[in-house]
Amino acid sequence: EELDIISFCLRLKEQIETTTTKHTIKFSLNTSEPILDNTYVIQFDPKIIRQILTNLLSNAIKYSPENSLINLSLNIKNDKFILKIKDAGIGIPEADQINLFASFYRASNVGSISGTGLGLAIVKKCVDLHKGDIELDSKVGKGTTITVSIPYSKSGE
Ligand code: ATP
Ligand code: MG
Secondary structure (H helix, E strand, O other), rough: EEEEEHHHOOOOHHHHHHHOOEEEEEEEEEEOOOOOOOOOOOOOOOHHHHHHHHHHHHHHHHHOOOOOOEEEEEEOOOOOOEEEEOOOOOOOHHHOOOOOOOOOOOOOOOOOOOOOHHHHHHHHHHHHHHOOOEEEEEEOOEEEEEEEEEEEEOOOO
16 A cells, blocks of 8 residues: 555554553654655555554553653654654563564563563564564663664655
């Protein structure tokens, strides 16, 4: 399907925001390239991008304290969309980080926060389907940043 990725992400972020009263999600768009009409109308499967964003944002909400800030940024660089979700939550112990994308895996510091351990496995599958990349940067007690980059081709290419 051909869609405008920027409005799509913004709309999705607004929908997710209405499901939480405990967090503010700040959206920012950074692009060094000029935003021309239709430049970011790309071929992508909205269901897959929705899966990625809802899983990552729901983790950010679930694993961070009430009223903390969540940053969602969309960066367009070198023919890639770079989605970054940053929270100031519990973080992920280094020893757990390597296993995090395996189904049913949960980190040792989740305590009583419930979950099945499937969200990130699904995200990884979706990112792979788009031939993208996923990166994790996390420190216990400080927070987590997850960066997903997905290559795109411009409309008509
Ligand atoms: P669900 O299947 O409902 O999403 P889940 O949130 O436990 O359950 P994943 O989303 O796959 O599962 O995440 C796997 C594990 O990674 C989590 O259990 C948690 O330990 C850790 N994790 C993921 N995101 C974060 C985050 N933003 N901050 C801290 N820990 C996280
Ligand atoms: Mg999850």
